[in-house]
Amino acid sequence: MRLLILGGDGYLGWPTAMMFAASGHDVLAVDNYLRRTMALESDSSPLFATPVLEERARIFKQKSGHDVKVQIADCTHALAIDRIFADFMPDAVVHYAEQPSGPYSMRSESAARTTLLNNLGVTFNVIWGVLNHVPDCHIIKLGTMGEYGTPDIDIEEGWIEIEHKGRKDRFLYPRAAGSLYHTTKVLDTDLLWFYARTYGVRVTDLMQGPVYGLSTPEADLDESLMPNFHYDDIFGTVVHRFVAQAVAGMPLTVYGRGGQTRGYLNLLDTLQCVRLAAENAVDKGQLRIMNQFTELFTVNDLAEKVSRVGNQLGLKVEVNSIANPRREKEEHYYNAHFTQLLELGLEPHPMTDEVIAGMLKTVARYKGKIERRKILPRVQWNT
Amino acid sequence: MRLLILGGDGYLGWPTAMMFAASGHDVLAVDNYLRRTMALESDSSPLFATPVLEERARIFKQKSGHDVKVQIADCTHALAIDRIFADFMPDAVVHYAEQPSGPYSMRSESAARTTLLNNLGVTFNVIWGVLNHVPDCHIIKLGTMGEYGTPDIDIEEGWIEIEHKGRKDRFLYPRAAGSLYHTTKVLDTDLLWFYARTYGVRVTDLMQGPVYGLSTPEADLDESLMPNFHYDDIFGTVVHRFVAQAVAGMPLTVYGRGGQTRGYLNLLDTLQCVRLAAENAVDKGQLRIMNQFTELFTVNDLAEKVSRVGNQLGLKVEVNSIANPRREKEEHYYNAHFTQLLELGLEPHPMTDEVIAGMLKTVARYKGKIERRKILPRVQWNT
Numbered sequence: 001m002r003l004l005i006l007g008g009d010g011y012l013g014w015p016t017a018m019m020f021a022a023s024g025h026d027v028l029a030v031d032n033y034l035r036r037t038m039a040l041e042s043d044s045s046p047l048f049a050t051p052v053l054e055e056r057a058r059i060f061k062q063k064s065g066h067d068v069k070v071q072i073a074d075c076t077h078a079l080a081i082d083r084i085f086a087d088f089m090p091d092a093v094v095h096y097a098e099q100p101s102g103p104y105s106m107r108s109e110s111a112a113r114t115t116l117l118n119n120l121g122v123t124f125n126v127i128w129g130v131l132n133h134v135p136d137c138h139i140i141k142l143g144t145m146g147e148y149g150t151p152d153i154d155i156e157e158g159w160i161e162i163e164h165k166g167r168k169d170r171f172l173y174p175r176a177a178g179s180l181y182h183t184t185k186v187l188d189t190d191l192l193w194f195y196a197r198t199y200g201v202r203v204t205d206l207m208q209g210p211v212y213g214l215s216t217p218e219a220d221l222d223e224s225l226m227p228n229f230h231y232d233d234i235f236g237t238v239v240h241r242f243v244a245q246a247v248a249g250m251p252l253t254v255y256g257r258g259g260q261t262r263g264y265l266n267l268l269d270t271l272q273c274v275r276l277a278a279e280n281a282v283d284k285g286q287l288r289i290m291n292q293f294t295e296l297f298t299v300n301d302l303a304e305k306v307s308r309v310g311n312q313l314g315l316k317v318e319v320n321s322i323a324n325p326r327r328e329k330e331e332h333y334y335n336a337h338f339t340q341l342l343e344l345g346l347e348p349h350p351m352t353d354e355v356i357a358g359m360l361k362t363v364a365r366y367k368g369k370i371e372r373r374k375i376l377p378r379v380q381w382n383t
Numbered sequence: 384m385r386l387l388i389l390g391g392d393g394y395l396g397w398p399t400a401m402m403f404a405a406s407g408h409d410v411l412a413v414d415n416y417l418r419r420t421m422a423l424e425s426d427s428s429p430l431f432a433t434p435v436l437e438e439r440a441r442i443f444k445q446k447s448g449h450d451v452k453v454q455i456a457d458c459t460h461a462l463a464i465d466r467i468f469a470d471f472m473p474d475a476v477v478h479y480a481e482q483p484s485g486p487y488s489m490r491s492e493s494a495a496r497t498t499l500l501n502n503l504g505v506t507f508n509v510i511w512g513v514l515n516h517v518p519d520c521h522i523i524k525l526g527t528m529g530e531y532g533t534p535d536i537d538i539e540e541g542w543i544e545i546e547h548k549g550r551k552d553r554f555l556y557p558r559a560a561g562s563l564y565h566t567t568k569v570l571d572t573d574l575l576w577f578y579a580r581t582y583g584v585r586v587t588d589l590m591q592g593p594v595y596g597l598s599t600p601e602a603d604l605d606e607s608l609m610p611n612f613h614y615d616d617i618f619g620t621v622v623h624r625f626v627a628q629a630v631a632g633m634p635l636t637v638y639g640r641g642g643q644t645r646g647y648l649n650l651l652d653t654l655q656c657v658r659l660a661a662e663n664a665v666d667k668g669q670l671r672i673m674n675q676f677t678e679l680f681t682v683n684d685l686a687e688k689v690s691r692v693g694n695q696l697g698l699k700v701e702v703n704s705i706a707n708p709r710r711e712k713e714e715h716y717y718n719a720h721f722t723q724l725l726e727l728g729l730e731p732h733p734m735t736d737e738v739i740a741g742m743l744k745t746v747a748r749y750k751g752k753i754e755r756r757k758i759l760p761r762v763q764w765n766t
Contacts, residue, residue, distance in 0.1 A: 078496065109511045113461065116507055117500070120570075124499055128492045152552035153545060162536060162545055162557070167716070169535035171557030174545070176576070183577045187503075187570045193559070194566045198710055199765050327581055333550070382582050 001278065004088055005029045006075050006126065007096030008068075009036070009053055011227045012142070012211065012270055016094060018218035018225065019271045020278075021066040028088050029053060030097070032074040034118065035228075035235065038104060038111075044232040044374055047244070047366050051224050063221040076121040078128070085129035085137075092138040092278045093130070097122045098188075102146070102179030102326075103234045103379040112180045119184035120191065127195045138202045138281040140274060143189055145209045145263050145293060145336065146182035147175045150329050155336035158207065158289020173289075178328050179381070189289070196287040203286070204277045209263035209293030211270050212239035213355070214362050227267065229363070232374035233325075239264065239302055241375060243356070246310035246317045247363045248370040255377070256324030258300035261334035263293025266349040276344040291338040294348035309356040325377035386661065387471055388412045389458050389509065390479030391451075392419070392436055394610045395525070395594065395653055399477060401601035401608065402654045403661075404449040411471050412436060413480070415457040417501065418611075418618065421487060421494075427615040427757055430627070430749050434607050446604040459504040461511070468512035468520075475521040475661045476513070480505045481571075485529070485562030485709075486617045486762040495563045502567035503574065510578045521585045521664040523657060526572055528592045528646050528676060528719065529565035530558045533712050538719035541572075541590065541672020556672075561711050562764070572672070579670040586669070587660045592646035592676030594653050595622035596738070597745050610650065612746070615757035616708075622647065622685055624758060626739070629693035629700045630746045631753040638760070639707030641683035644717035646676025649732040659727040674721040677731035692739040708760035 003020045007013040008029025017029040031053060039045050050056065053070040060068055073080040075097045098119040099105065105115040123141070130137045148155045151174070160173045172193060175186040188205075195201045219226045230236040231244030242252045265273075273292045282288045297305075303319045310317035324330065342348075349355065363370075386403045390396040391412025400412040414436060422428050433439065436453040444450055456463040458480045481502040482488065488498040506524070513520045531538045534557070543556045555576060558569040571588075578584045602609045613619040614627030625635045648656075656675045665671045680688075686702045693700035707713065725731075732738065746753075 078492075109461075109515070112511075113507060116503065116574075120499065120503065124496060128495075132492070151554070153547040153550045160545070160547065160557075162543070164536040164543065167536045171534070171559070174543075174554035174557055175573070176554070176580075178581075180577065183573060186573050190558070190566060190569050190573065191499075194563065197559075198561075 001091040002026045002088060003278065004084065004090035004093040006093060006122070007031055007098065009033060010096050010100065013096045014056060015216045015219055015227050015267060015271060016274055017068045018060055019216065019275065021068045022064060022218050028069040028071060030071045030073050030075065030084060032072060035100065038099065039235055042104060042107065042234050044230065044234040046228040046230045047363065047369055048229065050228050056225060059222055059224050060218065064218065075125060076118055078125050081125040081129050082132060085133040089134055090137055092140055092281070093126060094274055095123065095126050095139060095141045099181060101235050102181045105179050105181035106381055107379050115181055116184055120187055123188045123191055127201060130201060131199060136202065138204065138278065139192070140204045140277045141188065141192060141206065143185045143205045143207045144182055145207045145291060146177050147186045147189060147207060148173065149176035149178060150332040150334055152333050157291045157337060157340055158205065178326065193287045196285055200285040202282050202284055204282055204288045204290065206273060206277065206290055206292045208270065209265055210237040210239065211265055211267050212237065212359065213267035214359060216268060216271060231370065233377045234379065238299060242302055242306040243359045243363050244370050245375060246306050246315050247360060247367050248372060250372060250375065251318040251320040252303045252307060253376060254299050254303050254319060254321045255326060256321065257330035258303065258321060259298050259331035260328060261296055261298045261332065263291065263296050263336055264351065265292065265294045266351070266355065268349045269294055269346065272346050273341050276341060276346060280344055290340040291336060292341060293338060295350055296334065296336065305351065305356055309353050310360060313357060313360055325380045327381040384474040384661065385409045385471060387467065387473035387476040389476060389505070390414055390481065392416060393479050393483065396479045397439060398599045398602055398610050398650060398654060399657055400451045401443055402599065402658065404451045405447060405601050411452040411454060413454045413456050413458065413467060415455060418483065421482065422618055425487060425490065425617050427613065427617040429611040429613045430746065430752055431612065433611050439608060442605055442607050443601065447601065458508060459501055461508050464508040464512050465515060468516040472517050473520055475523055475664070476509060477657055478506065478509050478522060478524045482564060484618050485564045488562050488564035489764055490762050498564055499567055503570055506571045506574055510584060513584060514582060519585065521587065521661065522575070523587045523660045524571065524575060524589065526568045526588045526590045527565055528590045528674060529560050530569045530572060530590060531556065532559035532561060533715040533717055535716050540674045540720060540723055541588065561709065576670045579668055583668040585665045585667055587665055587671045587673065589656060589660065589673055589675045591653065592648055593620040593622065594648055594650050595620065595742065596650035597742060599651060599654060614753065616760045617762065621682060625685060625689040626742045626746050627753050628758060629689050629698050629743060630750050631755060633755060633758065634701040634703040635686045635690060636759060637682050637686050637702060637704045638709060639704065640713035641686065641704060642681050642714035643711060644679055644681045644715065646674070646679050646719055647734065648675065648677045649738065651732045652677055652729065655729050656724050659724060659729060663727055673723040674719060675724060676721060678733055679717065679719065688734065688739055692736050693743060696740060696743055708763045710764040
């Protein structure tokens, strides 16, 4: 297959590109380093520097013998993405090319505008790249479980049948996200659904939970092939922040009461899910929505796990609750279903003590590089 | 009250500006003539030329003694709209500043991009103009009944309580619009709801059906104060197209089987609804959604009414069905509720034979200007 990976420099994009290349597919990774620029601007650079894409591809070729083609381009530029589709003619496009941070989107009006226009603009350009050049191309889009928010009813996989006043119909599951970033993913889903049902575009929209982990078969080939590791409050997810805090000897900072429940998954499982989506394309005009996580945890669960495993390794980890910078429910009902990816063959890698210990040990190699000023919340919702 | 009317040159914007000014409010109308430009570009100019806003305001002042302030500005420009909010400090903003045509949005990739970026961009700028300068300002946004599509269950006013697996919650009513233009209104609603619940913005989102009519107390003061009248396939709605066809001696062209049901309202009732919304502001953080129409008709109902009244006036009107250029259900369940505006005091002006005869007589004054090439569908969905 010819696989186009948009956002190929990202935490998920680069491991995905390597995974498909290692499986013998023809892979083109595209990025404009937007996340690197935003991380610099917001003093949120990752734990260790990762080489630029051309250099990563060179090293990956040397270590594995496989090619990842690279193109540096801004996917919000209609002409740039049009040329990429016309030249590469992908069978599937994996669309990660979005500003990926909730806190970043809540920093300022300017950051909110960039998030909205970038994320919607790229999705729009991807749709038209497909329509203009490869109408059978399968769009695999990374959405987020955060689109659903925390409703008081069970979260189904993207759709819900509603019975109302004695009649029934099937609808997109209603969405209510907790940040502007997550809201742009809601808008993406609306837009993709419109183009699927009206123009026959093929779409898989993956409602993914927070991902953790640094190890994949390809990333493990060389230190310079590792995905970026953000432990800051802006681009770091809670698991990675807790791991960095444990290593740095800082208390793990739980936002508020810590009852916030979400679905999490190992980076290895993101790769499996995206591969399963690509290998099982959908029909023309179909929008398939799959919930992509493997385990539900509260923030308190995560703090308990990381502190317990950290203490076993002799790290003396404390846990502190701090004022919640976000607007979110800290205790809530959460029953999210996920069966489709398991039915396609996903074999989950649970968050075992060994997995957490592995992350702690990897991050400990960079202990001296952890910058404490980046970890505590610097962005308040609604100020 | 200080009322900011964005899109003040439009079919609804100009009558709205005059109505509020005539009621003694302080009114600033803003427009960049985007609709005029698009009409020119798509060979869809209206039946008669309307003066530019400054000239309309001058004539209105002369005829009524009331002022409408005018500013020509592009509301997608963040700085322009920021200055307008900072200088005018409105109590309420009526946001009509959107590309308003379904067919226009389906003409081409370029038209779709302009529709998406214009409509979302202006809504975003309005929200931030309010947040930065007048956080208590009431945003009155024109949405569309088209956001809901044609579901097989009753259409409620914006929200629905869903009972699912023995639990309940209240959600935005699920939406599935029939054109990209209508989809941008869905995205607007998503965005406004996020900013209402997260930042406390006050919003009324009016789900309006197609509007018809040329007469308002202020528009009737002088021919040059009339709203623009589009009878083309792109910016003209079905009622106005039928009226123009009846006058021009062309058969009324029903798209497909003609069972498409929608909620319609008289321009006089749009003005009442917007006034009622402005006079009854919502609380901070509230998104009030009201369905704004007064009567449900099928396209066949409208063809029957216009042809019958036209024949009474001696016009010899025929009705033809033609291939439907749109993707839409031509026979469907449609039971849309509207009670909130009636409870606020709306007194509907139904589509009586007299109202239709009035439109036919007004348009007959311009019979020689009707350009037949503009009326039949020039835009196909999904080509």
